Amino acid sequence: MRVVVDLSRCQGYAQCAFLAPDAFRMHGEEALMYAPNPDDAQRGQVLRAAAACPLQAILVDRLEERDAPVGTSPS
Amino acid sequence: MSSAHTLQRFKRDGRVVIVGASLAGLRAAEALRGEGFTGSLTMIGDELGEPYDRPPLSKQVLTGWVPAGGTTLPRRCDIDAEWLLGVPADGLDLAADQVRLADGRRIPFDRMLIATGVRARPWPVEEEAALDGVFVVRTREDADGLQRAIAAGPSRVLIIGAGFTGSEIASVCRERGLPVTVAELGPAPLVGGLGAMIGEVAADMQRAHGVDLRCGVRVTRLEGDAHGRLRRAHFSDGGTVDAEVAVVALGGIRNTEWLRDSGLAVGVWGVACDAGCRAFDLNGLVTDDIFVAGDVARSPNPVYEYRFISLEHWANAVEQAEIAAHNMVSTQADRWPHLSIPAFWSIQFGVNIKSVGVPTYADEVVVAQGSVSDRRFVAAYGYQGRVTAAVSFNNAKWLDHYRRLIETAAPFPPPCPTPDQPVDAKPVPVDFPGPTLLAQGATVVVTGHDPGGRRVTAVRQGR
Numbered sequence: 001m002r003v004v005v006d007l008s009r010c011q012g013y014a015q016c017a018f019l020a021p022d023a024f025r026m027h028g029e030e031a032l033m034y035a036p037n038p039d040d041a042q043r044g045q046v047l048r049a050a051a052a053c054p055l056q057a058i059l060v061d062r063l064e065e066r067d068a069p070v071g072t073s074p075s
Numbered sequence: 076m077s078s079a080h081t082l083q084r085f086k087r088d089g090r091v092v093i094v095g096a097s098l099a100g101l102r103a104a105e106a107l108r109g110e111g112f113t114g115s116l117t118m119i120g121d122e123l124g125e126p127y128d129r130p131p132l133s134k135q136v137l138t139g140w141v142p143a144g145g146t147t148l149p150r151r152c153d154i155d156a157e158w159l160l161g162v163p164a165d166g167l168d169l170a171a172d173q174v175r176l177a178d179g180r181r182i183p184f185d186r187m188l189i190a191t192g193v194r195a196r197p198w199p200v201e202e203e204a205a206l207d208g209v210f211v212v213r214t215r216e217d218a219d220g221l222q223r224a225i226a227a228g229p230s231r232v233l234i235i236g237a238g239f240t241g242s243e244i245a246s247v248c249r250e251r252g253l254p255v256t257v258a259e260l261g262p263a264p265l266v267g268g269l270g271a272m273i274g275e276v277a278a279d280m281q282r283a284h285g286v287d288l289r290c291g292v293r294v295t296r297l298e299g300d301a302h303g304r305l306r307r308a309h310f311s312d313g314g315t316v317d318a319e320v321a322v323v324a325l326g327g328i329r330n331t332e333w334l335r336d337s338g339l340a341v342g343v344w345g346v347a348c349d350a351g352c353r354a355f356d357l358n359g360l361v362t363d364d365i366f367v368a369g370d371v372a373r374s375p376n377p378v379y380e381y382r383f384i385s386l387e388h389w390a391n392a393v394e395q396a397e398i399a400a401h402n403m404v405s406t407q408a409d410r411w412p413h414l415s416i417p418a419f420w421s422i423q424f425g426v427n428i429k430s431v432g433v434p435t436y437a438d439e440v441v442v443a444q445g446s447v448s449d450r451r452f453v454a455a456y457g458y459q460g461r462v463t464a465a466v467s468f469n470n471a472k473w474l475d476h477y478r479r480l481i482e483t484a485a486p487f488p489p490p491c492p493t494p495d496q497p498v499d500a501k502p503v504p505v506d507f508p509g510p511t512l513l514a515q516g517a518t519v520v521v522t523g524h525d526p527g528g529r530r531v532t533a534v535r536q537g538r
Contacts, residue, residue: 002147002148003149004128004148004149006389006390006393007130007389008389008390008419009390010420011472012427012471012472027425027427028422028425028427028469029427029451029469030469030471031422031425031427033134033135033138033140033422035135035140035145036131036135036141036145036146037145037146037147059149061150
């Protein structure tokens with residue numbers, strides 16, 4: 001699964017780090033580090049973390065099957 | 076394409092080409108579908124693979140936590156696009172409404188978005204840049220190579236340039252226990268973006284974490300050994316340092332060369348556009364079908380006296396992409412201006428540094444909250460008596476407050492909103508070093524006499 005956090009919105013409430021500690025970690029007092037591609041087994045935790053973010057700064061892939069790029073260049 | 080009917084037809088069957096398949100390009104594609112665009116969508120990108128996120132490359136990836144290939148961006152919706160990846164765009168034919176690719180293909184469009192971003196500025200001496208151990212950090216491949224090099228435990232890492240990227244990399248190297256030298260031409264780290272006061276704080280922070288920080292020096296030469304591996308760097312003050320890894324962190328170059336003969340207003344500053352992301356042509360007239368978003372865009376910001384500003388900020392790429400997508404499928408009356416206040420973050424030496432506004436648009440700075448020595452504070456920036464920006468060190472919760480002060484042109488210095496009154500809240504000059512982008516020479520010449528015949532022609536210049 002894929003995750004991105006809008007860190008310009010993040011205010012370091014750390015709710016995500018409590019709910020999904022394998023995917024979200026605090027770095028120092030208020031900086032957040034996260035795993036952009038956490039294991040699918042963590043999906044439930046990560047979704048709960050995204051829902052709990054007071055700033056709604058966590059975006060999780062909405063697609064079960066993505067339209068991966070096709071027809072890439074022959075070069 | 077002014078009538079509502081024509082617009083409806085474009086939304087249903089039109090052709091949109093997005094050049095640049097990174098954050099801004101992807102977000103624009105998603106927003107277009109979200110706005111009900113059902114026509115054909117083509118994504119052109121010079122790198123292979125799906126759009127990925129870059130901020131983790133100088134943080135999570137270098138710490139070894141996340142593999143470089145693991146920062147692919149999540150999707151908000153199915154964008155149903157045709158992807159032309161691994162081949163760069165090479166030209167734009169405005170008369171024929173076609174994008175030219177480097178392999179000779181021509182891709183027609185009704186409307187197009189330029190989101191080609193910036194690339195890392197390479198070390199200027201080619202043979203030295205090619206030495207084993209010399210890196211830039213912009214792409215996944217760059218980050219992967221550097222991660223491996225620092226994981227191998229080099230005796231010392233040299234960082235050339237103490238802007239945000241250079242400082243973040245220095246921080247990660249110290250976290251990994253590596254000896255680090257940082258060479259910065261300016262008087263302090265971060266000084267170009269945040270001014271002398273914050274620069275001093277950043278310098279103290281680096282030294283407290285064991286960085287061998289050398290300011291006011293230029294790296295004059297990178298020296299290799301017989302096997303083509305980096306061995307030593309020479310400085311303008313006569314000093315040297317032995318290092319096996321050097322990271323060139325000298326900022327970016329906007330990817331506009333492919334547009335040089337397009338008739339658009341482009342230069343080293345990016346692609347000029349209006350606040351609605353519509354590109355200007357060479358004469359300074361707004362186009363209606365060519366849009367720009369992200370790092371490569373340069374647009375006027377009404378809050379800052381309509382000054383043209385280009386930003387290499389993550390949130391700016393997202394916001395401009397959404398504005399551009401909306402405006403692409405809207406009539407003039409329904410178009411949106413991009414009016415958000417710039418915002419930026421950096422994580423280094425365990426500190427969360429964030430900013431709102433444009434700190435370089437200031438004449439004074441004041442500690443408005445907290446304490447610099449605790450590295451927990453907010454500094455407010457002012458220009459001629461009004462608040463124009465704020466920077467927080469481990470105090471991000473307050474930035475929304477300062478954003479509102481900027482938006483409402485609140486008087487500077489602002490009162491402290493919390494009990495953590497700073498000891499010394501006296502404004503000091505902001506003191507930025509002079510412009511680092513030296514005069515480029517003329518970009519255009521004007522010809523003709525009648526108002527209807529006056530035109531601008533681009534002049535070629537050496538880069």
